Amino acid sequence: MADVALPDLNGEGSGALQGLWQAKPGVLGWLASVDHKEIGKRYIITAFLFLVIGGLEAEMMRLQLARPNQTLLTPEQYNQLFTMHGVTMIFLYALPMLSGFSNFLWPLLLGSRDMAFPRLNALSYWVYLFAGVFIYSTVLIGQAPDAGWFNYTPLSGKEYDPGANIDVFALGMIFLGVSTTVGALNFVVTLMRTRAPGMSVNRLPIIIWGTLTASVANLFAVPALSAACLLLWLDRGFGMHFFDPAGGGQPLLWQHLFWIFGHPWVYALVLPAMGIVSDALPVFCRRPLVGYTAVALATVTTMVVGFGVWVHHMFATGIPPLAIAFFGAASMVIAIPSAVAVFAWIATIWTGRPVFKTPFLYFAGFIALFVIGGVSGFMTGAVPLDWQLTDTYFVVAHLHYVLLGINVFPVIGGLYYWFPKAVGRMMNERLGRWSFWVSFIGFNLAFFPMHISGLLGMPRRVYTYGAHLGWDATNMITSVGSVIFAAGVGLTLINLVVSRYRGAPAGPNPWDGSTLEWSVPSPPPPYNFRRIPIIASRHPLWEARLNESPERSVLDSDLALDHGRETISTTSLDAEADSILKMPDDSLAPLILGLGLTVLFFALLWRAWWPAGAGLAICVAAVAFWLAPTADPVPAKERARG
Amino acid sequence: MAESIVPLARLDVSPTDKRSSGWHGLVFMIATEAALFVYLLFSYYFLASQSAGPWPSSGAPSLAVALPSTFVLLASSGAAQWGVMGIERGRSSRLAMGLGLALALGIGFTGLQLWEWAHKTFTPATDVYGSLYFTITGVHLLHVAVGLLILAFLLVWTLMGRFTKARHEHITLGVYYWHFVDVVWLAVFTTFYLTPRLG
Numbered sequence: 001m002a003d004v005a006l007p008d009l010n011g012e013g014s015g016a017l018q019g020l021w022q023a024k025p026g027v028l029g030w031l032a033s034v035d036h037k038e039i040g041k042r043y044i045i046t047a048f049l050f051l052v053i054g055g056l057e058a059e060m061m062r063l064q065l066a067r068p069n070q071t072l073l074t075p076e077q078y079n080q081l082f083t084m085h086g087v088t089m090i091f092l093y094a095l096p097m098l099s100g101f102s103n104f105l106w107p108l109l110l111g112s113r114d115m116a117f118p119r120l121n122a123l124s125y126w127v128y129l130f131a132g133v134f135i136y137s138t139v140l141i142g143q144a145p146d147a148g149w150f151n152y153t154p155l156s157g158k159e160y161d162p163g164a165n166i167d168v169f170a171l172g173m174i175f176l177g178v179s180t181t182v183g184a185l186n187f188v189v190t191l192m193r194t195r196a197p198g199m200s201v202n203r204l205p206i207i208i209w210g211t212l213t214a215s216v217a218n219l220f221a222v223p224a225l226s227a228a229c230l231l232l233w234l235d236r237g238f239g240m241h242f243f244d245p246a247g248g249g250q251p252l253l254w255q256h257l258f259w260i261f262g263h264p265w266v267y268a269l270v271l272p273a274m275g276i277v278s279d280a281l282p283v284f285c286r287r288p289l290v291g292y293t294a295v296a297l298a299t300v301t302t303m304v305v306g307f308g309v310w311v312h313h314m315f316a317t318g319i320p321p322l323a324i325a326f327f328g329a330a331s332m333v334i335a336i337p338s339a340v341a342v343f344a345w346i347a348t349i350w351t352g353r354p355v356f357k358t359p360f361l362y363f364a365g366f367i368a369l370f371v372i373g374g375v376s377g378f379m380t381g382a383v384p385l386d387w388q389l390t391d392t393y394f395v396v397a398h399l400h401y402v403l404l405g406i407n408v409f410p411v412i413g414g415l416y417y418w419f420p421k422a423v424g425r426m427m428n429e430r431l432g433r434w435s436f437w438v439s440f441i442g443f444n445l446a447f448f449p450m451h452i453s454g455l456l457g458m459p460r461r462v463y464t465y466g467a468h469l470g471w472d473a474t475n476m477i478t479s480v481g482s483v484i485f486a487a488g489v490g491l492t493l494i495n496l497v498v499s500r501y502r503g504a505p506a507g508p509n510p511w512d513g514s515t516l517e518w519s520v521p522s523p524p525p526p527y528n529f530r531r532i533p534i535i536a537s538r539h540p541l542w543e544a545r546l547n548e549s550p551e552r553s554v555l556d557s558d559l560a561l562d563h564g565r566e567t568i569s570t571t572s573l574d575a576e577a578d579s580i581l582k583m584p585d586d587s588l589a590p591l592i593l594g595l596g597l598t599v600l601f602f603a604l605l606w607r608a609w610w611p612a613g614a615g616l617a618i619c620v621a622a623v624a625f626w627l628a629p630t631a632d633p634v635p636a637k638e639r640a641r642g
Numbered sequence: 643m644a645e646s647i648v649p650l651a652r653l654d655v656s657p658t659d660k661r662s663s664g665w666h667g668l669v670f671m672i673a674t675e676a677a678l679f680v681y682l683l684f685s686y687y688f689l690a691s692q693s694a695g696p697w698p699s700s701g702a703p704s705l706a707v708a709l710p711s712t713f714v715l716l717a718s719s720g721a722a723q724w725g726v727m728g729i730e731r732g733r734s735s736r737l738a739m740g741l742g743l744a745l746a747l748g749i750g751f752t753g754l755q756l757w758e759w760a761h762k763t764f765t766p767a768t769d770v771y772g773s774l775y776f777t778i779t780g781v782h783l784l785h786v787a788v789g790l791l792i793l794a795f796l797l798v799w800t801l802m803g804r805f806t807k808a809r810h811e812h813i814t815l816g817v818y819y820w821h822f823v824d825v826v827w828l829a830v831f832t833t834f835y836l837t838p839r840l841g
Contacts, residue, residue, distance in 0.1 A: 116663045181674055189666040197648050224676035231685065231777065235802060240766050240773035248770035250692050253685055260681070311778045466800070527839065534648065537834055568648075579654040579661060624795055628811050 006508055006519055006555065014530050016562050021113070021526035023586055032586040034118035034524055039125050040104025041422060044415075046129055047097035051408075052493070054088035055486055062446075066479035068467040069567035078463035079146040080165070084139070084512065085483045086149030087169070090269070091176055092132045094407050095214075098272040099124070099183055101414055102211040104422060106187065108517035108524060109205050110197025111533045113567040114188040114583055119427045119626065120589050124183035125595030131410055132177060134171035134601055138164050145169035148461065149260065150313075151232075153243035153254040158236045167236060167605055170229040171217035177226045184215035184222075192572045193581070196516075198535035198553070202574045205538075206289065209296045210275030213303045214268035221264040228257035237607065252317060259310035268403050269403065271299055273410040274341055277363045280417045281345060283513045284360035285352025288539060288546070291344040298337035300583075305334045315386045324383055342367060357511075358432030362413025365440045369405025372494040373398060391461075394454025400447045412439070412492055420498070420510050424522040425503030439488025445481025449474040497603055517557050532559035532568050535575070593622035649833060658811040667816045672822045675785070683833050687768055692791050698771040699762060702778040702838035704736035712831055714750050718747035719824040722793065722817045734800055744820065749792050755783055756776075763805035789823045792816045806840050 009129040023033040033039075055261050064073045073081065103121060107114050113120050143163040147156040156166045191204075191212050231242040232254065238492050241247025243254050282289045289295060294488055311319060311327035345367050354360060355376045380386045389395060412435075419427050458465065465471055509518040518541055520528060533555045540553035559568060565583040570576055596618030603612035654663070690697045723742015759776070766776040796816045799805065805813055 031697055072739075117667060120667075185667060188670055190668055193663050219674040220677045223674055224681045227678055227681040227685065230781075231773075234766070234773065234777060238766060240777070241770040242689070242773055242777075244770070247773070248689065248693055249773070250689060253688055256688065257681060257685070534799070555777045557648070559650060568653075569657075569663075577648040577650075577653060579657045580650075581663065582656045620791065627812070629799055629809075 007031050011558050011627075013562055014525070017530060018525060019528040020562065021563055023526070028588070029586065031591055032588045034114070034122045034584065034586050034590070036103050036107050036115050036118065036121055037422070037524060037526075037528075039121050040100050040102075042125055043096055043100030043103055043128070045100075046132070047093050047100055048493070050092040050132060050619065051097070051489075054085050054093055055489065057085040057088065059482060059486060061085065062479040064463065065465075065475050067476065068472055069466050069467075070464055073463060075463045079141075079461075080139075080144040082461055083145045083148055083151075083169075084136075087145060088150055089134060089403070090265075091173070092128075092135070092392075094269040094403065095180065095265075096128050097411055098214070098269070098407075098533055099128075100515050101276065101411070101418070101473065102187060102207065102272060105207065105418070105517060106190060106211070107194070107528055108421075108520065109208060109515055110190070110194065110199055110270075111516050111529060111535060112190075112194040113528050113561075113565070114194070115186050116193045117186045119584055119587050120182050120186050122587070123184065123590035123593055124179045124187070124589050126183070127597060128176065130598040131172055131176035131601075134175055134605075135168060136600065137602075138168045143168070144462050145172075150258050151254075152258075153232065153235075153251045156254075157243060164605065167233060170233040170236070171601050171605055173229045174226050176598065177222045178597065180218050180222050184218040187211055187215040188219070194567055195570050195575050196529075196533050196535050197559075197568065197570055197577045198575055199570070200292070201573055202536045203535060203575075204296075205275070205558070206278035206292070206295055206299065207272055207275030209299045210272040210278075214271050214297050217264040217268055217303045217306070221261045224257050224261035225265075228254055228261070230609050231257075235398060245350065252314075255314050255317065256310070259313045260307075262313070263310045264303065264306050266403070269302050270406040271302065273407045273414075274299070276410045276414040276417075277345060277366060278341070279515065280359055280414060280513075281363045282348050282352070283417075283511050284355045284357060284363070285348050287348065287352040288514070288542075290302050290345060290347040290351065291340070292538065295341050295344045298340040301337040302334060304485060305330060309334060312381060312386070315383050316390045328381055328383045332378060335381075336375060338370075342371060342374075357416075358427070358429060358436060359413040359417040359511075361433065361436040361440075362416065363410050365436065366409035366413065369401055369443070372448075373401030373405050376401060389454060391459055392454035392562045393450045393458045393460055396460050397447050397450035397454060400450070404443060404447070408489075411440075412489070415496065416490070417511065418517075419499065419515055420503075420506030421522050421524070423503070424501055425499055426504060426506050426510060427499040431491055432497075432538070435488050435491035437488075437494060438491060440484055442481050442484030442488050446478050447481070449477045449481070455476070478480070509541070514542040516540055517613050530560075531555070531557045532561060533557060534559070563576035587626070588627040589622050593619055593626070596622055658809060658814075662811060664811055664815055667734075668818060672819070674825070675822070679778075679829060680835055682781060683771060683829065684834055686774050686778065689774065698770070698775075699769065700839060703775075703835055705763065705835055707754055707758045708831060708835050711751050712827065713756075713828055714747050714754065714796060715751045715824055718744045719821050721747060722820050726810075726813055726817050729800075729805055729807065729810045729813055731797060734803065734805060735811075737805065737813065738797060738800045741793055745793045745797060748793065748820075752783065752786055752790070755779065755786075764822075777778075778830055779834070785823045785826065789820045792819060 019254060023029045023035060023038070027503060043416045060073065061078065063072050064078065101114070137281050141164070143165045145151070145168060147161060149358060151166065151169055188443050191208065234240040235242050235244060240250040243249050243251050245251070259353055278289055278295055309327055309331045311323060312331040315324055349364070376394070380389055380398060415431055453471050456470055456474070458471045506522045508521050516533060517532070533540065534557045536551040536553040537548060539546060540555065543552050561568065561580060565585065567581050567583055568577055569579045569581045596615050599618060600612055600615030721740050722744035725737040725744065728736030728740060764772040766773050791817065794812055799812065
């Protein structure tokens, strides 16, 4: 058990806090909730749904490619499928899933009662949901995006793609960017403002470092995609010439803008997931993470270098050799911080006493896949090799090893790890092990042969291939493997649903974890902490056994903060108590603003200017209502409490 | 009960200075919006550098309207700041005057911009320079419109007596946003009107 007595769950004041923080009953109360745990769970469930949709799209493609010369799908259907598969997995699953984890976990890990901007948090979820619906809307009329997830011009220009396909891509990406941006901003300010006293930067869990780094990067990277999509939409709809050489434009501008966004983005898809492993793996090794400082710095370094590698997606476009040399070198340098983290995890397992539970299996599997994906990435960072391999299945294999390996495996491991905290019940261990082994074997069976298909010259994004090319066997193995992998993910899905109702009760700290979320009941009460904790180390629940210093964290402090919804604010670096923050009540304004934006974007898609104006008016009204100053924000007596 | 190491009684409740969450939020909001303009201006310079003929093909644009309108926008920022300094001394009527003046000058800038748009010899569809000119000044003009809406709401709330010497965070943050719109214009103005004269 944990070293410290966990606080009394039903102690003095918990009833009053419950009344202050819990959402009102009924549908309206549910829609108005700004509780970060509720929003986090909604993110995770929605993202999992998109994972299933994207997976089904992949299975349809694998059915088509299982044997040569098949005609299950037309070329146009195949184009829409691989595009929507990529868009779904990269934009609607991978980052939102991590946002879900971070939303649920951040205040619990930081010792706070909510995020810095609870209503903005609700807005980021609603906009994500509505943007997802928006991007999928034209599937119904057979005009889904069909120029690949990176949507290169001139293929995505009006001349070659006259339908609504690309307009919905361009507007959808801008729409989704609103969600990503406000979510990222919220994480950054939460880190700077709402942490428990003593939660200084050298004590932050690594997932905080990962999400923080990803969020700062998103604030600077997402505008590049929004700008590119705006220019493309104007080219297509209003006869402009940004990507049109006949009018003085340059198709290559799209590639620059897209990858200036895209490469930092792929690190944003993995750094928080690596944080999940850095925090949860050590619990199953019964020791703290080896090299905390090195891993935290490697996280930040990866992103800094990650802003300087975008041209490695463009080695084959005729860019000057000096630029290619620079970006090739940067792409190799980025292996160093990644290796730092890998060695830290291996050392943690090596020097620990591993407990082979399901989460451990997923995290260990992740390390293996990360190494394979990292090596194939390093290979394509070498310019001459990239010229041979670019646009082949080798690259498809690489990107699936890194994105599934570093995102999906940690995420599923993290689901097994934190499900008991969110739901109060354990997931089934036997089913969990089955799901891991089936997924792991299926994954490698599906994606390893893709390397070989690529080396044999199979280009990506072909809807079929001839029988005489020597690609039959590897494609058949890939298709079989993809079905096995899907079955493994399906087992986890069944496990989630069954355990939700039948799992064994978890108790507050079933894994004997060391961080703050395990000090509160499972599931946590709406106010998280009955008393704001005061933190003295990186592992508040392991202090007695580690005995690194005589100081001890205080989980049952006298910081009740029960004069309304309140949490404490601390200084950004040292986390010294600074002020008391009044937190907002539940509100429908985020939902209404999200709906206003939805009206606006659908109107822009169909170029219906009056409805667009109406959508805009809804947005303005919602924001004005949201931000309106109250007549007397803080009663005078509040200012001198004590 | 554990010892009290946090002096709860001495902590401010919801501070409104640079420790407020709103202030932090605005800083990062401005950072991401600034990044948007960086990428738009990057597009301008990239396409200019790739252009075969003279850039812009119609010659450097005239300063006759753009330069005065720049001063109008700067004056608008100044007026808003003058109002902020008023409420910092508790004078809400001076704040109302400052915001009203800023609003009027901001509308003046918008009018001058639209006048210049109407008198251009090219359209967004003429060539890539036209596309860049109308898109980038247009995105800036959208930000001006947002800024004007903010100033208008702040003015209404000021007239309703919602702000005092102690509590006027909305004003501080809203006017900072207006200054940001102003600074962005300086970058756009430099790019379109001054850099073609350097060559």
